Amino acid sequence: MIEHVRVVITTPLEEELVSTVAGIDDRLDVVYPADLMAATRYPSDHPFPPLDAPGSAERWESLLDEAEILFDFGPLDLAPTLARRPKLRWIQATSAGVGRFAERIGLLDSDVVVTTASGVHARPLAEFAMLAMLLFGKDTLRLQREQQERHWERHAGEEIRGKVVCVVGLGKIGREVARLAHAFDARVTGVVRETRGRSARELGVDVLGTPDDLDALLADADVVVLATPHTGDTHRLLDARRIALLKPTAIVVNIARGDVVDEPALADALAAGRLRGAALDVFQEEPLPAESPLWGLPNVLVSPHSASTVAAENERIVELFGENLRRYLAGTPLLNVLDKGLLY
């Protein structure tokens, strides 16, 4: 029987939300070292705590020595010290795509459970995809240039209705894109790693394919939305060869990870007008280097990895964390457990 559980919150969190976590169960002993946190740059920002103040690294060391549960990964290199931190059992992440990060910091070989924030960002990311479809469909970037020149030129736009939207990856984000695209009467095709007996209908798409179908589905798409985790299988999935398969009128939306795309090849295709446009929230290197050609392309919307971030995000993550804490204390399976083989 669990009597006492030390939870350490390692990322900036609103006072009320810290209280919410602490109030979930009497057995929780919640530590929030406010003075160690980095300043937030925007609501629900999750910066790593700085380690340069005198004594801060030592304080984090001792906080983590006593922790059984972490909310966010914290500033320390965890992997090498896991052996002397047998108490640490579970880390609740504040983002969804943490597989590669968990791998990099050596958590995959440990017994520490990682739960992701999968689902929390599905709506804002799906909204970003819809924004991209409407923005390019209505030629808004050109409109804005004409506005700067005070030039009135009527034109005919497009509707989403009847467009083929290919969603690569049908996790919570991809399924939410499919749902919203359907509200606009798009035809949605979806690609999953394995159908595992699931039907297109179950996953909310009109046509369901596996990686074997990807080339054909890409060639047929008016909009390609990348919403897949970054794994060995999806690394450079949209490479130069596949970019060449796309229609010249196609739009690419990347809300996955920069490494899912061959970025230079994508930039070349966009610069050459071999694609209509791209809305990119993620990049191979972030912040996107100043010398990247993507910044200057008139048919590209660069979003600074913020499409997933909404002011209300912390509230939703704490809701998820709270549910998981209740499950943890009850000994029932946690939600959103990172599959250390699949990396999502």
Next chain:
Amino acid sequence: MIEHVRVVITTPLEEELVSTVAGIDDRLDVVYPADLMAATRYPSDHPFPPLDAPGSAERWESLLDEAEILFDFGPLDLAPTLARRPKLRWIQATSAGVGRFAERIGLLDSDVVVTTASGVHARPLAEFAMLAMLLFGKDTLRLQREQQERHWERHAGEEIRGKVVCVVGLGKIGREVARLAHAFDARVTGVVRETRGRSARELGVDVLGTPDDLDALLADADVVVLATPHTGDTHRLLDARRIALLKPTAIVVNIARGDVVDEPALADALAAGRLRGAALDVFQEEPLPAESPLWGLPNVLVSPHSASTVAAENERIVELFGENLRRYLAGTPLLNVLDKGLLY
């Protein structure tokens, strides 16, 4: 019994669509004077035919002398000649908001029936409203300025979920805005001239009000979508006093008519930051004069009265016209008849 009906198409139309109209019934005698048409600037453009070529005015005169039905109003001043054109019975317009135009050309006092293209533009206009909500909700205009400066600055955006969207005018356009906003989980309030026993639910909104409720509903709104016809009642409906009622974070979308708003007052509020932003497809004077401050405001999207125009528009208008022709020949009520009292 109708034996022979002369239909004159007075606006550019694709050859196949002219054939579609002609093929609807053997009794139709469809005239399409292709050589008299103005060049189209974009798909489904409906420019007035030019009258400056030698003989063109005379040719239009004689074409209209024989017409029983017109597709679009044509280039001539109809009203003064209606007395000597008793054959003319019905004009199918190619746009929805033609009440004021019909008034200006003197059709309100005649027996000529005018049917509007109401419904054809509902989807693209509703999409424009959704584009506006997403664009401002995600601070995209600022993002684009930062992109030009190659400046990476993470930020927290907003979701449409939970926002209060006030739709003024619940015709086909307004109801389509409500439907799409609901797909994003907005709370939708709606204003109609008279409820006429209709419920909020029937009209697809969460709260239904009449002009008496307008001030309160505006004050409560995060987004105001103007989708009302321009009539005596709606002239300058969003005036300086009502603009002052809006939240400083509110967004105004005008897909109605420029005269529904006090444009200088709106520009002032936007310039002073008393509103978050505006997406405007219609203006008091069109084309928007070069000296209008709206062009230069960083929180305004100027659209050149093209949000309703999609490439597939002519197809849909012809579909509607075809249905109306069948009804006309069968002697059953036409769809979309302009109410000459209400002006819509």
